[in-house]
Amino acid sequence: MSCVGKYLLLKLNQVLAEASSSHRLEREVRLRAEDPEVESLLSLRPEVRIDSVQVLAGRVLWEGQLVLKLDYVACCPGKPVYTARVSLPLAEVVEVAEARPGMAASVAAEVKEISLRPEKTCSRKLYLTALVTAQVKLTALKELEVLVEPPPGLKVTTKKLKVENVVSSARAQCFLAREERLPIDKPSLREVVSTLASCKNVRAEVKRGGVMVCGEVEFRVLYAADDASPVYEVRFTLPWEHFVTIEGVVPGLEIRALADKVTVKAKAKPKGRIPTRELELEALVDFQVMVGKVIEAEVVTGVEGETEVTKLRVWLEQVVGEKEKEELIRREVVPTVDPPVEEILAAEPMLAVVRETDILDGMVLVKGEGLVRVIYTAKGTGKVHALDVDLPFSLALPLPSAKPEHQISAQAEPVYARAKLAEKGKVAVEVLMAVKVKVTERVQEEVVTCVRLPAAKGRLLKYTISPGDTLYRLAQRFSTTVEAIMAANPGIDPYNLQVGQVIFIPCRF
Numbered sequence: 150m151s152c153v154g155k156y157l158l159l160k161l162n163q164v165l166a167e168a169s170s171s172h173r174l175e176r177e178v179r180l181r182a183e184d185p186e187v188e189s190l191l192s193l194r195p196e197v198r199i200d201s202v203q204v205l206a207g208r209v210l211w212e213g214q215l216v217l218k219l220d221y222v223a224c225c226p227g228k229p230v231y232t233a234r235v236s237l238p239l240a241e242v243v244e245v246a247e248a249r250p251g252m253a254a255s256v257a258a259e260v261k262e263i264s265l266r267p268e269k270t271c272s273r274k275l276y277l278t279a280l281v282t283a284q285v286k287l288t289a290l291k292e293l294e295v296l297v298e299p300p301p302g303l304k305v306t307t308k309k310l311k312v313e314n315v316v317s318s319a320r321a322q323c324f325l326a327r328e329e330r331l332p333i334d335k336p337s338l339r340e341v342v343s344t345l346a347s348c349k350n351v352r353a354e355v356k357r358g359g360v361m362v363c364g365e366v367e368f369r370v371l372y373a374a375d376d377a378s379p380v381y382e383v384r385f386t387l388p389w390e391h392f393v394t395i396e397g398v399v400p401g402l403e404i405r406a407l408a409d410k411v412t413v414k415a416k417a418k419p420k421g422r423i424p425t426r427e428l429e430l431e432a433l434v435d436f437q438v439m440v441g442k443v444i445e446a447e448v449v450t451g452v453e454g455e456t457e458v459t460k461l462r463v464w465l466e467q468v469v470g471e472k473e474k475e476e477l478i479r480r481e482v483v484p485t486v487d488p489p490v491e492e493i494l495a496a497e498p499m500l501a502v503v504r505e506t507d508i509l510d511g512m513v514l515v516k517g518e519g520l521v522r523v524i525y526t527a528k529g530t531g532k533v534h535a536l537d538v539d540l541p542f543s544l545a546l547p548l549p550s551a552k553p554e555h556q557i558s559a560q561a562e563p564v565y566a567r568a569k570l571a572e573k574g575k576v577a578v579e580v581l582m583a584v585k586v587k588v589t590e591r592v593q594e595e596v597v598t599c600v601r602l603p604a605a606k607g608r609l610l611k612y613t614i615s616p617g618d619t620l621y622r623l624a625q626r627f628s629t630t631v632e633a634i635m636a637a638n639p640g641i642d643p644y645n646l647q648v649g650q651v652i653f654i655p656c657r658f
Contacts (some may be wrong), residue, residue, distance in 0.1 A: 155298035201347035500564030
Protein backbone atom coordinates (compact mmCIF):
# COMPACT_ATOMS: atom_id res chain seq x y z
CA MET A 150 0.00 0.00 0.00
CA SER A 151 1.52 3.34 -1.08
CA CYS A 152 1.93 6.46 1.04
CA VAL A 153 -0.82 9.04 0.64
CA GLY A 154 -0.73 12.82 0.93
CA LYS A 155 1.73 15.39 -0.40
CA TYR A 156 5.41 15.06 0.46
CA LEU A 157 8.40 17.40 0.26
CA LEU A 158 11.79 16.01 -0.70
CA LEU A 159 14.55 17.49 1.45
CA LYS A 160 18.28 17.02 1.01
CA LEU A 161 19.82 17.76 4.37
CA ASN A 162 23.21 17.56 5.96
CA GLN A 163 22.34 15.15 8.74
CA VAL A 164 24.43 15.22 11.91
CA LEU A 165 25.65 11.64 12.38
CA ALA A 166 27.91 11.97 15.39
CA GLU A 167 29.68 14.45 17.64
CA ALA A 168 32.77 14.15 19.80
CA SER A 169 34.92 16.47 21.86
CA SER A 170 38.56 16.41 22.91
CA SER A 171 41.05 18.37 25.01
CA HIS A 172 44.65 19.03 24.09
CA ARG A 173 47.09 20.36 26.70
CA LEU A 174 50.18 22.22 25.53
CA GLU A 175 53.28 22.79 27.61
CA ARG A 176 56.20 24.11 25.64
CA GLU A 177 58.82 26.76 25.15
CA VAL A 178 58.01 29.67 22.83
CA ARG A 179 60.58 31.99 21.26
CA LEU A 180 59.97 35.37 19.68
CA ARG A 181 61.63 36.22 16.37
CA ALA A 182 65.13 37.67 16.44
CA GLU A 183 63.81 40.98 15.11
CA ASP A 184 61.30 41.26 17.99
CA PRO A 185 62.66 43.12 21.03
CA GLU A 186 63.04 41.26 24.31
CA VAL A 187 60.18 41.13 26.81
CA GLU A 188 60.37 43.07 30.04
CA SER A 189 56.76 42.47 31.12
CA LEU A 190 53.72 40.99 29.42
CA LEU A 191 50.64 43.23 29.14
CA SER A 192 48.06 41.16 27.30
CA LEU A 193 47.70 37.87 25.44
CA ARG A 194 45.13 37.09 22.71
CA PRO A 195 45.06 33.42 21.65
CA GLU A 196 43.30 32.13 18.55
CA VAL A 197 42.94 28.62 17.10
CA ARG A 198 42.95 28.34 13.31
CA ILE A 199 41.83 25.10 11.66
CA ASP A 200 43.82 24.41 8.48
CA SER A 201 42.63 20.92 7.53
CA VAL A 202 40.22 18.19 8.65
CA GLN A 203 40.49 14.61 7.45
CA VAL A 204 38.00 11.83 8.20
CA LEU A 205 39.48 8.37 8.62
CA ALA A 206 37.91 5.10 9.72
CA GLY A 207 36.86 5.57 13.34
CA ARG A 208 38.62 8.88 13.85
CA VAL A 209 39.01 12.45 12.66
CA LEU A 210 42.40 14.11 12.18
CA TRP A 211 42.55 17.88 12.35
CA GLU A 212 45.52 20.20 11.97
CA GLY A 213 45.84 23.89 12.61
CA GLN A 214 47.69 26.59 14.46
CA LEU A 215 47.57 28.26 17.83
CA VAL A 216 48.21 31.92 17.10
CA LEU A 217 49.38 34.04 20.03
CA LYS A 218 49.14 37.82 19.76
CA LEU A 219 50.90 39.45 22.69
CA ASP A 220 51.40 43.04 23.79
CA TYR A 221 54.37 43.68 26.04
CA VAL A 222 56.74 46.30 27.39
CA ALA A 223 59.96 45.90 25.43
CA CYS A 224 63.46 46.07 26.79
CA CYS A 225 64.35 49.09 24.69
CA PRO A 226 65.23 52.68 25.46
CA GLY A 227 62.05 54.40 26.49
CA LYS A 228 60.39 51.00 27.14
CA PRO A 229 57.90 51.14 24.26
CA VAL A 230 54.89 48.82 24.07
CA TYR A 231 55.42 46.23 21.36
CA THR A 232 53.14 43.69 19.66
CA ALA A 233 54.34 40.29 18.46
CA ARG A 234 52.73 37.22 16.93
CA VAL A 235 53.73 33.58 17.40
CA SER A 236 52.20 30.58 15.57
CA LEU A 237 52.43 27.07 16.98
CA PRO A 238 51.37 23.98 14.99
CA LEU A 239 48.48 21.88 16.33
CA ALA A 240 47.47 18.37 15.31
CA GLU A 241 45.13 15.94 17.02
CA VAL A 242 43.30 12.69 16.35
CA VAL A 243 39.76 12.53 17.79
CA GLU A 244 38.17 9.11 18.17
CA VAL A 245 34.70 8.96 16.57
CA ALA A 246 33.37 5.43 16.14
CA GLU A 247 30.94 6.42 13.36
CA ALA A 248 33.60 8.16 11.24
CA ARG A 249 34.11 6.84 7.71
CA PRO A 250 36.15 8.26 4.80
CA GLY A 251 33.99 10.43 2.58
CA MET A 252 31.95 11.92 5.42
CA ALA A 253 31.98 15.66 5.96
CA ALA A 254 33.45 16.91 9.23
CA SER A 255 33.72 20.29 10.90
CA VAL A 256 35.88 21.23 13.86
CA ALA A 257 35.37 24.15 16.24
CA ALA A 258 38.34 24.69 18.56
CA GLU A 259 38.99 27.23 21.28
CA VAL A 260 41.43 27.99 24.07
CA LYS A 261 39.97 27.34 27.53
CA GLU A 262 43.02 28.06 29.66
CA ILE A 263 46.32 29.74 28.84
CA SER A 264 49.40 31.07 30.56
CA LEU A 265 52.52 32.63 29.02
CA ARG A 266 55.49 33.50 31.23
CA PRO A 267 58.82 35.05 30.20
CA GLU A 268 61.83 32.99 31.26
CA LYS A 269 63.30 36.08 32.88
CA THR A 270 63.20 39.83 32.55
CA CYS A 271 64.44 40.93 29.13
CA SER A 272 64.15 37.61 27.32
CA ARG A 273 62.71 36.34 24.03
CA LYS A 274 62.07 32.93 25.56
CA LEU A 275 58.64 32.29 27.13
CA TYR A 276 56.90 29.24 28.61
CA LEU A 277 53.42 28.37 27.44
CA THR A 278 50.75 26.23 29.07
CA ALA A 279 47.36 26.03 27.36
CA LEU A 280 44.27 23.86 27.17
CA VAL A 281 42.74 23.64 23.69
CA THR A 282 39.32 21.99 23.31
CA ALA A 283 37.81 20.83 20.02
CA GLN A 284 34.26 19.90 19.06
CA VAL A 285 34.03 17.57 16.05
CA LYS A 286 30.78 17.14 14.11
CA LEU A 287 30.27 14.51 11.39
CA THR A 288 27.61 15.06 8.76
CA ALA A 289 26.37 13.26 5.65
CA LEU A 290 24.04 14.32 2.89
CA LYS A 291 20.75 12.42 3.11
CA GLU A 292 17.45 12.61 1.23
CA LEU A 293 14.25 12.70 3.27
CA GLU A 294 10.60 12.83 2.17
CA VAL A 295 8.40 14.53 4.76
CA LEU A 296 4.63 14.88 4.81
CA VAL A 297 3.49 18.48 4.29
CA GLU A 298 -0.13 17.99 3.19
CA PRO A 299 -2.14 15.07 4.62
CA PRO A 300 -5.09 13.40 2.88
CA PRO A 301 -8.44 15.16 3.48
CA GLY A 302 -10.20 14.27 6.71
CA LEU A 303 -7.15 13.57 8.88
CA LYS A 304 -6.33 15.60 11.96
CA VAL A 305 -2.61 16.37 12.19
CA THR A 306 -0.09 18.39 14.18
CA THR A 307 2.51 20.43 12.29
CA LYS A 308 5.64 22.45 12.92
CA LYS A 309 7.29 25.15 10.86
CA LEU A 310 10.90 24.36 10.01
CA LYS A 311 13.48 26.66 8.46
CA VAL A 312 16.38 24.60 7.14
CA GLU A 313 19.05 24.71 4.45
CA ASN A 314 17.98 22.38 1.67
CA VAL A 315 20.81 21.13 -0.54
CA VAL A 316 19.82 21.96 -4.11
CA SER A 317 22.77 20.21 -5.72
CA SER A 318 26.09 18.63 -4.81
CA ALA A 319 29.12 17.32 -6.63
CA ARG A 320 32.48 15.72 -5.93
CA ALA A 321 35.59 16.57 -7.91
CA GLN A 322 39.38 16.33 -7.93
CA CYS A 323 42.07 18.88 -8.70
CA PHE A 324 45.61 17.90 -9.69
CA LEU A 325 48.45 20.35 -9.35
CA ALA A 326 52.18 20.09 -9.97
CA ARG A 327 54.98 22.59 -9.60
CA GLU A 328 58.74 22.79 -9.35
CA GLU A 329 60.19 24.53 -6.30
CA ARG A 330 63.68 25.46 -5.19
CA LEU A 331 65.01 25.09 -1.64
CA PRO A 332 65.44 28.36 0.31
CA ILE A 333 68.99 29.67 0.40
CA ASP A 334 69.28 28.97 4.14
CA LYS A 335 68.62 25.23 3.63
CA PRO A 336 71.29 22.70 2.59
CA SER A 337 71.03 20.80 -0.68
CA LEU A 338 68.76 17.78 -0.86
CA ARG A 339 70.02 14.23 -1.20
CA GLU A 340 66.82 12.24 -0.52
CA VAL A 341 63.18 12.96 0.36
CA VAL A 342 62.34 11.15 3.59
CA SER A 343 58.60 11.89 3.80
CA THR A 344 55.97 14.37 2.64
CA LEU A 345 53.00 15.68 4.61
CA ALA A 346 50.38 18.11 3.46
CA SER A 347 47.24 19.92 4.52
CA CYS A 348 44.60 21.78 2.52
CA LYS A 349 43.57 25.17 3.87
CA ASN A 350 41.69 28.35 2.97
CA VAL A 351 39.22 26.40 0.82
CA ARG A 352 36.55 28.71 -0.58
CA ALA A 353 33.96 28.71 -3.36
CA GLU A 354 32.46 31.34 -5.63
CA VAL A 355 29.47 31.15 -7.97
CA LYS A 356 30.39 31.50 -11.63
CA ARG A 357 28.32 31.15 -14.75
CA GLY A 358 27.29 27.51 -15.08
CA GLY A 359 28.93 26.30 -11.90
CA VAL A 360 31.21 26.99 -8.96
CA MET A 361 34.89 27.95 -8.84
CA VAL A 362 36.60 26.28 -5.88
CA CYS A 363 40.08 27.33 -4.78
CA GLY A 364 42.41 26.85 -1.85
CA GLU A 365 46.01 26.16 -0.85
CA VAL A 366 47.98 22.98 -0.28
CA GLU A 367 50.79 23.35 2.24
CA PHE A 368 53.61 20.85 1.75
CA ARG A 369 55.88 19.81 4.62
CA VAL A 370 58.83 17.98 3.10
CA LEU A 371 61.34 16.18 5.32
CA TYR A 372 64.59 15.47 3.55
CA ALA A 373 68.10 14.22 4.16
CA ALA A 374 70.93 16.53 3.18
CA ASP A 375 74.32 15.54 1.87
CA ASP A 376 75.95 15.80 5.29
CA ALA A 377 75.82 14.14 8.68
CA SER A 378 73.14 16.51 10.02
CA PRO A 379 69.68 15.34 11.04
CA VAL A 380 66.67 15.51 8.74
CA TYR A 381 65.63 18.99 7.55
CA GLU A 382 62.14 20.36 7.00
CA VAL A 383 61.02 22.74 4.28
CA ARG A 384 57.53 24.08 3.55
CA PHE A 385 55.89 25.20 0.33
CA THR A 386 52.38 26.50 -0.32
CA LEU A 387 50.72 25.78 -3.67
CA PRO A 388 47.51 27.58 -4.64
CA TRP A 389 44.89 25.63 -6.60
CA GLU A 390 41.54 26.23 -8.26
CA HIS A 391 39.04 24.07 -10.09
CA PHE A 392 35.76 24.83 -11.85
CA VAL A 393 32.86 22.46 -11.10
CA THR A 394 29.92 22.47 -13.49
CA ILE A 395 26.63 22.49 -11.56
CA GLU A 396 23.33 23.24 -13.27
CA GLY A 397 21.03 25.87 -11.82
CA VAL A 398 23.59 27.64 -9.64
CA VAL A 399 22.83 31.33 -9.25
CA PRO A 400 24.18 34.07 -6.96
CA GLY A 401 22.50 34.17 -3.58
CA LEU A 402 22.58 30.43 -2.94
CA GLU A 403 24.62 28.99 -0.07
CA ILE A 404 27.87 27.53 -1.44
CA ARG A 405 30.09 25.29 0.67
CA ALA A 406 33.26 23.49 -0.37
CA LEU A 407 35.06 20.88 1.69
CA ALA A 408 38.43 19.33 0.83
CA ASP A 409 38.32 16.00 2.64
CA LYS A 410 41.45 14.35 1.24
CA VAL A 411 44.77 15.46 -0.22
CA THR A 412 47.34 13.04 -1.66
CA VAL A 413 50.84 14.44 -2.18
CA LYS A 414 54.22 13.43 -3.54
CA ALA A 415 57.60 15.15 -3.54
CA LYS A 416 60.81 14.06 -5.20
CA ALA A 417 64.18 15.51 -6.05
CA LYS A 418 64.36 16.88 -9.56
CA PRO A 419 67.26 15.21 -11.37
CA LYS A 420 69.70 17.82 -12.56
CA GLY A 421 73.19 16.56 -13.05
CA ARG A 422 74.22 14.63 -10.01
CA ILE A 423 72.65 14.52 -6.55
CA PRO A 424 72.52 16.56 -4.31
CA THR A 425 70.09 19.05 -5.82
CA ARG A 426 68.24 22.15 -4.74
CA GLU A 427 65.13 21.56 -6.83
CA LEU A 428 61.99 19.61 -5.98
CA GLU A 429 59.03 18.34 -8.00
CA LEU A 430 55.78 18.62 -6.02
CA GLU A 431 52.45 16.99 -6.89
CA ALA A 432 49.09 17.01 -5.12
CA LEU A 433 45.65 15.54 -5.77
CA VAL A 434 42.86 17.28 -3.84
CA ASP A 435 39.52 15.48 -3.40
CA PHE A 436 36.73 17.90 -2.53
CA GLN A 437 32.96 18.23 -2.33
CA VAL A 438 30.75 21.17 -3.27
CA MET A 439 27.25 21.66 -1.87
CA VAL A 440 24.80 24.28 -3.08
CA GLY A 441 22.00 25.04 -0.65
CA LYS A 442 18.97 27.26 -0.23
CA VAL A 443 17.22 28.14 3.01
CA ILE A 444 13.55 27.12 2.83
CA GLU A 445 10.59 27.26 5.21
CA ALA A 446 8.12 24.40 5.33
CA GLU A 447 5.19 23.38 7.52
CA VAL A 448 5.82 19.67 8.11
CA VAL A 449 3.51 17.11 9.71
CA THR A 450 4.78 15.76 13.03
CA GLY A 451 1.77 13.72 14.14
CA VAL A 452 -1.40 12.14 12.72
CA GLU A 453 -4.58 11.13 14.55
CA GLY A 454 -7.07 8.52 13.40
CA GLU A 455 -7.09 5.04 11.93
CA THR A 456 -3.94 5.25 9.86
CA GLU A 457 -0.60 3.55 9.56
CA VAL A 458 2.02 6.24 10.24
CA THR A 459 5.79 6.04 9.74
CA LYS A 460 7.90 8.56 11.62
CA LEU A 461 11.59 9.36 11.64
CA ARG A 462 13.56 11.20 14.31
CA VAL A 463 16.14 13.45 12.67
CA TRP A 464 18.73 16.01 13.73
CA LEU A 465 18.20 19.28 11.90
CA GLU A 466 20.17 22.50 11.66
CA GLN A 467 17.26 24.88 12.17
CA VAL A 468 18.09 28.33 10.77
CA VAL A 469 17.65 30.92 13.51
CA GLY A 470 18.55 33.93 11.40
CA GLU A 471 20.76 35.39 8.68
CA LYS A 472 22.46 38.76 8.32
CA GLU A 473 24.68 40.60 5.84
CA LYS A 474 26.84 43.66 6.36
CA GLU A 475 29.40 45.68 4.41
CA GLU A 476 32.11 47.77 6.01
CA LEU A 477 35.08 49.77 4.70
CA ILE A 478 38.41 48.64 6.20
CA ARG A 479 41.47 50.92 6.02
CA ARG A 480 45.15 50.47 6.81
CA GLU A 481 48.38 52.37 6.11
CA VAL A 482 51.59 50.44 5.35
CA VAL A 483 55.16 51.27 4.41
CA PRO A 484 56.41 49.25 1.40
CA THR A 485 59.78 47.64 1.97
CA VAL A 486 61.33 49.00 -1.21
CA ASP A 487 64.11 51.47 -1.89
CA PRO A 488 63.55 53.87 -3.68
CA PRO A 489 60.07 54.69 -2.34
CA VAL A 490 56.72 54.48 -4.11
CA GLU A 491 56.14 56.84 -7.01
CA GLU A 492 52.71 55.87 -8.37
CA ILE A 493 49.97 53.43 -7.44
CA LEU A 494 48.92 51.47 -10.53
CA ALA A 495 46.21 49.17 -9.18
CA ALA A 496 44.72 47.60 -6.06
CA GLU A 497 43.17 44.16 -6.39
CA PRO A 498 41.15 42.38 -3.67
CA MET A 499 42.51 38.83 -3.43
CA LEU A 500 40.62 36.99 -0.70
CA ALA A 501 39.11 37.20 2.75
CA VAL A 502 39.36 34.68 5.58
CA VAL A 503 37.14 34.50 8.65
CA ARG A 504 39.37 33.74 11.65
CA GLU A 505 37.00 33.94 14.60
CA THR A 506 33.26 34.12 15.33
CA ASP A 507 31.34 34.61 18.52
CA ILE A 508 27.68 34.95 19.50
CA LEU A 509 26.35 37.18 22.23
CA ASP A 510 22.68 37.64 23.09
CA GLY A 511 21.31 39.30 19.96
CA MET A 512 24.73 40.00 18.43
CA VAL A 513 27.17 38.13 16.17
CA LEU A 514 30.88 39.05 16.11
CA VAL A 515 33.08 38.19 13.12
CA LYS A 516 36.84 38.71 12.91
CA GLY A 517 39.15 37.96 10.03
CA GLU A 518 41.59 39.31 7.47
CA GLY A 519 41.33 40.55 3.91
CA LEU A 520 44.22 40.44 1.45
CA VAL A 521 44.75 43.21 -1.10
CA ARG A 522 47.51 43.25 -3.72
CA VAL A 523 48.84 46.72 -4.54
CA ILE A 524 50.77 47.24 -7.80
CA TYR A 525 53.02 50.33 -7.91
CA THR A 526 56.13 51.82 -9.51
CA ALA A 527 59.26 52.79 -7.59
CA LYS A 528 60.46 56.38 -7.76
CA GLY A 529 63.17 57.07 -10.31
CA THR A 530 63.41 53.52 -11.67
CA GLY A 531 60.06 52.87 -13.29
CA LYS A 532 60.19 49.30 -11.96
CA VAL A 533 56.87 47.73 -11.03
CA HIS A 534 56.47 46.17 -7.59
CA ALA A 535 53.70 44.20 -5.89
CA LEU A 536 52.76 44.59 -2.22
CA ASP A 537 50.37 42.22 -0.43
CA VAL A 538 48.56 43.96 2.42
CA ASP A 539 46.63 42.19 5.18
CA LEU A 540 43.66 44.16 6.48
CA PRO A 541 42.24 42.80 9.75
CA PHE A 542 38.54 43.38 10.23
CA SER A 543 36.12 43.04 13.13
CA LEU A 544 32.39 43.39 12.51
CA ALA A 545 29.37 43.23 14.81
CA LEU A 546 26.07 42.18 13.22
CA PRO A 547 22.82 42.54 15.21
CA LEU A 548 20.66 39.40 15.14
CA PRO A 549 17.97 39.55 17.86
CA SER A 550 17.27 35.79 17.89
CA ALA A 551 20.92 34.74 18.26
CA LYS A 552 22.00 33.04 21.50
CA PRO A 553 25.48 31.99 22.72
CA GLU A 554 24.50 28.30 22.54
CA HIS A 555 23.70 28.53 18.81
CA GLN A 556 26.05 27.64 15.98
CA ILE A 557 27.35 30.13 13.44
CA SER A 558 28.77 30.02 9.94
CA ALA A 559 30.28 33.12 8.38
CA GLN A 560 31.60 34.08 4.97
CA ALA A 561 33.59 37.16 4.00
CA GLU A 562 34.27 38.58 0.56
CA PRO A 563 36.25 41.67 -0.50
CA VAL A 564 33.93 43.59 -2.84
CA TYR A 565 36.43 46.14 -4.12
CA ALA A 566 39.73 47.73 -3.08
CA ARG A 567 41.66 50.92 -3.68
CA ALA A 568 45.03 52.33 -2.64
CA LYS A 569 46.63 55.77 -2.64
CA LEU A 570 49.82 57.45 -1.45
CA ALA A 571 49.74 58.82 2.08
CA GLU A 572 52.18 60.87 4.15
CA LYS A 573 55.77 59.81 4.88
CA GLY A 574 55.98 57.25 2.09
CA LYS A 575 53.05 55.22 3.33
CA VAL A 576 50.39 53.57 1.19
CA ALA A 577 46.79 53.82 2.37
CA VAL A 578 44.79 50.72 1.42
CA GLU A 579 41.01 50.39 1.64
CA VAL A 580 38.80 47.39 1.03
CA LEU A 581 35.02 47.09 1.18
CA MET A 582 34.40 43.87 3.10
CA ALA A 583 31.08 42.04 2.76
CA VAL A 584 30.28 39.60 5.58
CA LYS A 585 27.38 37.16 5.65
CA VAL A 586 26.47 35.11 8.72
CA LYS A 587 23.97 32.33 9.34
CA VAL A 588 23.04 31.26 12.86
CA THR A 589 21.59 27.79 13.36
CA GLU A 590 20.26 25.73 16.23
CA ARG A 591 20.64 21.98 16.29
CA VAL A 592 17.23 20.47 17.03
CA GLN A 593 15.87 16.94 17.06
CA GLU A 594 12.47 16.57 15.43
CA GLU A 595 10.15 13.62 14.77
CA VAL A 596 8.61 14.00 11.31
CA VAL A 597 6.04 11.93 9.43
CA THR A 598 7.54 10.25 6.38
CA CYS A 599 4.58 8.07 5.31
CA VAL A 600 0.84 7.75 5.93
CA ARG A 601 -1.12 4.72 4.79
CA LEU A 602 -4.91 4.59 5.05
CA PRO A 603 -6.94 1.52 6.06
CA ALA A 604 -8.93 -0.55 3.55
CA ALA A 605 -11.74 1.22 1.74
CA LYS A 606 -15.19 1.22 3.37
CA GLY A 607 -17.16 1.83 0.20
CA ARG A 608 -17.71 5.58 0.59
CA LEU A 609 -17.26 8.05 -2.27
CA LEU A 610 -15.58 11.43 -1.76
CA LYS A 611 -16.80 14.34 -3.89
CA TYR A 612 -13.69 16.12 -5.25
CA THR A 613 -13.25 19.25 -7.39
CA ILE A 614 -10.44 19.10 -9.97
CA SER A 615 -7.59 21.59 -9.37
CA PRO A 616 -4.83 22.71 -11.76
CA GLY A 617 -2.23 19.95 -12.24
CA ASP A 618 -4.53 17.10 -11.12
CA THR A 619 -4.39 13.77 -12.96
CA LEU A 620 -6.14 10.53 -12.13
CA TYR A 621 -2.77 8.95 -11.38
CA ARG A 622 -1.84 11.67 -8.88
CA LEU A 623 -5.28 11.53 -7.26
CA ALA A 624 -5.04 7.73 -6.96
CA GLN A 625 -1.69 8.09 -5.19
CA ARG A 626 -2.94 10.86 -2.94
CA PHE A 627 -6.06 8.97 -1.81
CA SER A 628 -4.47 5.50 -1.79
CA THR A 629 -6.69 4.04 -4.49
CA THR A 630 -6.30 3.13 -8.19
CA VAL A 631 -7.00 4.86 -11.50
CA GLU A 632 -9.34 2.01 -12.40
CA ALA A 633 -11.37 2.50 -9.18
CA ILE A 634 -11.78 6.23 -9.85
CA MET A 635 -12.89 5.57 -13.44
CA ALA A 636 -15.36 2.95 -12.23
CA ALA A 637 -16.87 5.53 -9.85
CA ASN A 638 -17.16 8.08 -12.68
CA PRO A 639 -18.66 6.41 -15.80
CA GLY A 640 -17.82 8.27 -19.00
CA ILE A 641 -14.92 10.30 -17.50
CA ASP A 642 -12.09 11.14 -19.94
CA PRO A 643 -8.84 10.64 -17.97
CA TYR A 644 -6.89 12.72 -20.53
CA ASN A 645 -9.21 15.73 -20.48
CA LEU A 646 -9.88 16.68 -16.87
CA GLN A 647 -11.22 20.21 -16.51
CA VAL A 648 -10.43 22.58 -13.63
CA GLY A 649 -13.63 22.86 -11.55
CA GLN A 650 -14.95 19.51 -12.73
CA VAL A 651 -16.50 17.46 -9.90
CA ILE A 652 -15.72 13.74 -9.67
CA PHE A 653 -16.11 10.95 -7.10
CA ILE A 654 -13.14 9.21 -5.52
CA PRO A 655 -13.40 5.91 -3.60
CA CYS A 656 -12.63 6.86 0.01
CA ARG A 657 -10.92 4.73 2.66
CA PHE A 658 -12.34 6.44 5.73
